Amino acid sequence: MQLTRRSLLARSALLGCSLAASPLVTPVSFAAAPWDTRLVVIILRGGMDALDVVQPYGDPQFAGLRRTLSGGPAAGAADLDGFYALHPGLAPLLPLWRKGELGFVHAVSTPYRDRRSHFDGQDLLEAGTAGLGEARDGWLNRLLQQTPGTDARTAFAIGQERMLLLEGAAPVSQWAPGAGLAMSPQAERLAALLMEDDPLFHAALNDALELTRQDMSLGLEEGEDGSPDGGTMGMMRAPKGEAHAAIAAYAAGQLRGDSRIAAFSINGWDTHYRQAGGLKAALGRLAETVLELQRGLGPQIWGKTAVAAVTEFGRTVRENGTGGTDHGTGGAMLLAGGAVRGGRVLGRWPGLAEADLYDRRDLMPTADVRRYLAWLLHGLAGAQKSGLEGGVFPGLAMEEDPGLLL
Amino acid sequence: MQFDGDLAEIRFGAGLSPAVAPPESAAEMLSRLQGPDEMAQQFPVSRFEDAVTGAAAFRRLRRQRRQLDGKPGYEAADKAYREFRRAQNHDRYGWHGQRLLRHVRTRDGLRERLVLFWADHFTAQGKSGPTRVLAAPYAESVIRPHVSGRFEDMLIAAATSPLMLMYLDQNLSAGPGSRAAARRKRLSGLNENLAREVLELHTLGVDGPYSQADVRQLAELFTGLTVSREDAFVFHPGMAEPGPETVLGKTYGGGKPELEQVLSALRDLARHPATAQHIARKLVVHFLSDTPDPALVSHVAARFQDSGGDLVQVYAALLEHPAAWEPQLRNVKPPFDYVASACRALALPETRVAGLRPGQLNRLLLAPLTPMGQRWEFSGGPDGWPEEDAAWVTPQALAARLRWAMAAPRRLVQPLPDPRGFAAAALGGFANERVMFAARAAETEAEGVGLILASPAFQRR
Numbered sequence A: 001m002q003l004t005r006r007s008l009l010a011r012s013a014l015l016g017c018s019l020a021a022s023p024l025v026t027p028v029s030f031a032a033a034p035w036d037t038r039l040v041v042i043i044l045r046g047g048m049d050a051l052d053v054v055q056p057y058g059d060p061q062f063a064g065l066r067r068t069l070s071g072g073p074a075a076g077a078a079d080l081d082g083f084y085a086l087h088p089g090l091a092p093l094l095p096l097w098r099k100g101e102l103g104f105v106h107a108v109s110t111p112y113r114d115r116r117s118h119f120d121g122q123d124l125l126e127a128g129t130a131g132l133g134e135a136r137d138g139w140l141n142r143l144l145q146q147t148p149g150t151d152a153r154t155a156f157a158i159g160q161e162r163m164l165l166l167e168g169a170a171p172v173s174q175w176a177p178g179a180g181l182a183m184s185p186q187a188e189r190l191a192a193l194l195m196e197d198d199p200l201f202h203a204a205l206n207d208a209l210e211l212t213r214q215d216m217s218l219g220l221e222e223g224e225d226g227s228p229d230g231g232t233m234g235m236m237r238a239p240k241g242e243a244h245a246a247i248a249a250y251a252a253g254q255l256r257g258d259s260r261i262a263a264f265s266i267n268g269w270d271t272h273y274r275q276a277g278g279l280k281a282a283l284g285r286l287a288e289t290v291l292e293l294q295r296g297l298g299p300q301i302w303g304k305t306a307v308a309a310v311t312e313f314g315r316t317v318r319e320n321g322t323g324g325t326d327h328g329t330g331g332a333m334l335l336a337g338g339a340v341r342g343g344r345v346l347g348r349w350p351g352l353a354e355a356d357l358y359d360r361r362d363l364m365p366t367a368d369v370r371r372y373l374a375w376l377l378h379g380l381a382g383a384q385k386s387g388l389e390g391g392v393f394p395g396l397a398m399e400e401d402p403g404l405l406l
Numbered sequence B: 001m002q003f004d005g006d007l008a009e010i011r012f013g014a015g016l017s018p019a020v021a022p023p024e025s026a027a028e029m030l031s032r033l034q035g036p037d038e039m040a041q042q043f044p045v046s047r048f049e050d051a052v053t054g055a056a057a058f059r060r061l062r063r064q065r066r067q068l069d070g071k072p073g074y075e076a077a078d079k080a081y082r083e084f085r086r087a088q089n090h091d092r093y094g095w096h097g098q099r100l101l102r103h104v105r106t107r108d109g110l111r112e113r114l115v116l117f118w119a120d121h122f123t124a125q126g127k128s129g130p131t132r133v134l135a136a137p138y139a140e141s142v143i144r145p146h147v148s149g150r151f152e153d154m155l156i157a158a159a160t161s162p163l164m165l166m167y168l169d170q171n172l173s174a175g176p177g178s179r180a181a182a183r184r185k186r187l188s189g190l191n192e193n194l195a196r197e198v199l200e201l202h203t204l205g206v207d208g209p210y211s212q213a214d215v216r217q218l219a220e221l222f223t224g225l226t227v228s229r230e231d232a233f234v235f236h237p238g239m240a241e242p243g244p245e246t247v248l249g250k251t252y253g254g255g256k257p258e259l260e261q262v263l264s265a266l267r268d269l270a271r272h273p274a275t276a277q278h279i280a281r282k283l284v285v286h287f288l289s290d291t292p293d294p295a296l297v298s299h300v301a302a303r304f305q306d307s308g309g310d311l312v313q314v315y316a317a318l319l320e321h322p323a324a325w326e327p328q329l330r331n332v333k334p335p336f337d338y339v340a341s342a343c344r345a346l347a348l349p350e351t352r353v354a355g356l357r358p359g360q361l362n363r364l365l366l367a368p369l370t371p372m373g374q375r376w377e378f379s380g381g382p383d384g385w386p387e388e389d390a391a392w393v394t395p396q397a398l399a400a401r402l403r404w405a406m407a408a409p410r411r412l413v414q415p416l417p418d419p420r421g422f423a424a425a426a427l428g429g430f431a432n433e434r435v436m437f438a439a440r441a442a443e444t445e446a447e448g449v450g451l452i453l454a455s456p457a458f459q460r461r
Helices: A005-014 A017-021 A088-099 A118-127 A139-145 A185-195 A199-217 A230-234 A243-256 A275-302 A369-381 A385-392 B005-012 B026-034 B038-042 B053-067 B074-105 B109-121 B135-146 B151-159 B162-167 B179-183 B193-202 B212-222 B259-270 B273-287 B294-306 B311-320 B335-345 B350-355 B358-369 B395-407 B419-430 B433-441 B445-454
Strands: A038-045 A102-109 A155-158 A173-175 A261-267 A305-311 A331-336 B225-227 B233-235 B245-247 B250-252
Touching: A038 A118, A038 A243, A038 A275, A038 A369, A088 A102, A088 A275, A102 A369, A139 A155, A139 A261, A139 A369, A139 A385, A155 A243, A173 B395, A185 A199, A185 B433, A185 B445, A199 B395, A243 A261, A243 A275, A261 A275, A275 A305, A275 A331, A305 A369, A331 A369, A369 A385, B005 B026, B005 B109, B005 B419, B026 B109, B026 B311, B038 B074, B053 B074, B074 B109, B074 B135, B074 B335, B074 B350, B074 B358, B109 B135, B109 B273, B109 B335, B135 B151, B135 B162, B151 B193, B151 B259, B151 B311, B162 B225, B193 B212, B193 B259, B212 B245, B212 B259, B245 B259, B250 B259, B273 B294, B273 B311, B294 B311, B335 B358, B335 B395, B335 B419, B358 B395, B395 B445, B419 B433, B419 B445, B433 B445
Parallel strands: A038 A261, A038 A305, A155 A173, A155 A261
Antiparallel strands: A102 A331, A305 A331, B225 B233, B245 B250
16 A cells, blocks of 8 residues: 555544554654543433433423323432432432532523434534534534644544544544454464555554453453354444443543543433333433443542533423323433532423423423533633634534533 | 456456456456346346335334324234334345345446445435335436446436435425425425535535535526425426526526426536546546546546546546556455455355345344444435545454454355465455465464455455
């Protein structure tokens, strides 16, 4: 392969984490990280039902809208502030709430309206633009593009899900823990030999093997499962729901090092059917993820960390006939971490009376979720308002500071 | 540098096979391409017109299920809906198997490669449940019949395909001054999506000589292109913006809105010199190198222009140029091509694919493409899959390729071939010393076969 400046640039843009290990690049010392706080963005794919997670049991309309998905303290939810109650699935996070390290913003959404497609909704959430098709990169990548001193290790996309919000011209790293290369030592040596004279393959293989070794030191390697194929076939499959804890542990590991931003997905929020079971399972994964991040980061780094979990849209305020809810509009975001000023449910509550709803069916969004994300980036990464409103979230009006951070 | 059969099969075809001889000349490749489509007959995939009827059935079952919500009969409606969805997914896996078998068995590998190339150039995907399985039937009926025809015919077929119209929201685009917009407030008005992508991706290219005003005018000209209730293409004059539109300095329409005005603009765009340049460069990048030889691009572009976009002549220009036959293998195969060429090298038997249950087929041959970076038929956007080698050789994607290469072959073919013989079958004259050494030194047959498939010599073309 001919190594050109262009191919090197293209390569470094995609897998900058290879640069350090790459034999092609004269070893350089990476500049110190551009800032010291940590940000974790979790995309909750499928559309989380905000009304069942942070239940507005104080709203007089609430009880009548949910026939089997009854909420509030009477149904086992933890009272948060006399108006909202927290779904029991997030009960493991109550200690964080009490310490002020967990909060929510209710009735937020992206500018996406009416079509209610996961595909478009997630695209818009990750693009960070006002409308679809206005940008081919993601908002976190645009933050990196406009921040001097970042490099490929600054931000890490984790897991096998595509993370559009981190894609773009700025180099980022990507890896799925547990997706490594469990080869015999002999096969490993021979693979290295085969790729030795092809710089592109050689560098990627070295990185893959190095990242696999990191996985193993974190205890994330695929175990032999006793089947004739051992662990190898298992790794060909798309990851299942259990991957979340491994991903959180991996994110914490990278954030303890040079990384400042980690982004990944938790799936399973599209609860059209028997939501009681499905949502509980999904919230359990979310709670474990947050706690694993807290544990893995340790008290000192957790103290300067903010976790933001966002979803493409909320769900219908009325329960459907199958014990679930359908695609809606207004939703909620979760904030956690030692750096957030939690113990509060923020956001202007629109009410649930028929006239207060969006399209007479969905929670009315009273704020743009990007506004809160922008303030997080402002507080954590020192991004300027002009760059946030002009580049990261084009056309957004950030308005006054909601005071999300300590 | 001149024609080489092994290289022709690797670079312009489906890869080497122990069972199918490589072509003997460029003339043979072009003649097969213009002959009968043997593989489409032997391994059929549903035609778009048939498969698209499933979209209406999907919506009907979904509606019935919703209407019975909380009422008697719901369980049956829910079951019918779920079973229909599952059957659709199984159809999709089956089509994938058929397409792989075409790659395994074909003597006309260039055709299969061109179908992939053009289906990617004119990327159209289902965005929601009713249409999400339609990408393969779209490639089958909209793209495949045109790969040896004229570019403008393929452009028109793609731009008026219901899947494209829905994918790029053209079906909802109504002229602000149209009767439909006056009558129905909910119509979202003009949507520029398809017009922009036709200019930027399908014809002139992103650096082409067009302005935002051209996009807007073309979008107004496109109003009226939509789909019927049965998901068939229709031109609906009531949605069309009245008055003439001027695109790249030429005025179309003005009288009664007619489809012919749109087709006329598409033909002009197809014949534009910037389109010749854009398509020529894209072909050379796709088949040869991320950094294309400018002389070769000019040669191919000139033939495109001179022949009025006669695609067989365009391919002939590519194949006759000495730069096409540089022996160094360069481009990295994208995941679908990688897996398909591995199946061909393994001579994956038709009976084995037929014997796989749908879920097995998915796990062995379709789902593994996702961690390799190619969630098949769901690329990130209308610009399709990347061409840059570096996009495919990331640590994570390379690990996924190696895992597949080590684990899948023994599940597909039994007994596995002897790695030493397999190296020659898979790579012909490109089996270098490192590959032969690895084939001899591997501890097991599975590792030997896996290492050969993992070698850059097999992953590049």
